[in-house]
Amino acid sequence: MRSRIVLALAVALCLVLAGCSGSTQSEPATETPTPTSTPSPPDGSVVAYSSLTSTEQVVFDRARANGSVGLGPDSPELDYELPSSAATPFQEHDHVKRNGTYYEVSVADRGFVGSYALDAELTEPGDSETVVAFENVTGEDVAILQQALRDGRYAVPPGGEASFDVSVGTGDVVEYRGETYRLTRIVGDYPTYQVSVTAAD
Secondary structure, eight states: OHHHHHHHHHHHHHHHHHHHHHHHOOOOOOOOOOOOOOOOOOSSOEEEGGGSOHHHHHHHHHHHHHSEEEEOOOOTTSOOOSOGGGGHHHHHOSEEEETTEEEEEEEEEEEEEEEEEEEEEEOOOOTTOOEEEGGGOOSTTHHHHHHHHHHSEEEEOTTOOOOOOSSOOTTOEEEETTEEEEEEEEEEEEEEEEEEEEEOO
């Protein structure tokens, strides 16, 4: 009889301990994820960085790193490393989106630089046209004319100084070493730009 009472007490004690143990354990708290904020598109047109050509991406990267970058014609007389044509997407859009970040872009005109050339093309002059013998051409730049007659063209790169001081010009026909050449003076203008990039607010 006594052993039954001891056994009953032991069972009751185990039940109490089990109940206490269960009451002290709680389910782990579920963490609420922090919402990720997505930048709102700024006002104005946007072009994706991935839509730019490799050259245009270089323009953007350099301008973003340095604040701005200059664009102009490739010429030994100038310091431009990137062409003026790469300014187009930054003229047509207000922002560039790169890796989820918006950047404001702007393009400032920096004027034009000139290029000059003197072309000499073989021709058959008309009966009423005057042909000037090379030996009769005067001016300080007869050597330039001779080079144009010999090579077909004398060109001054963009940004270089041009001096065509000769007594003949566009439309004139010059006889040189038994051949006749029609002269054409060509003047070209190349635009230059400054592209700026800043992080949009």
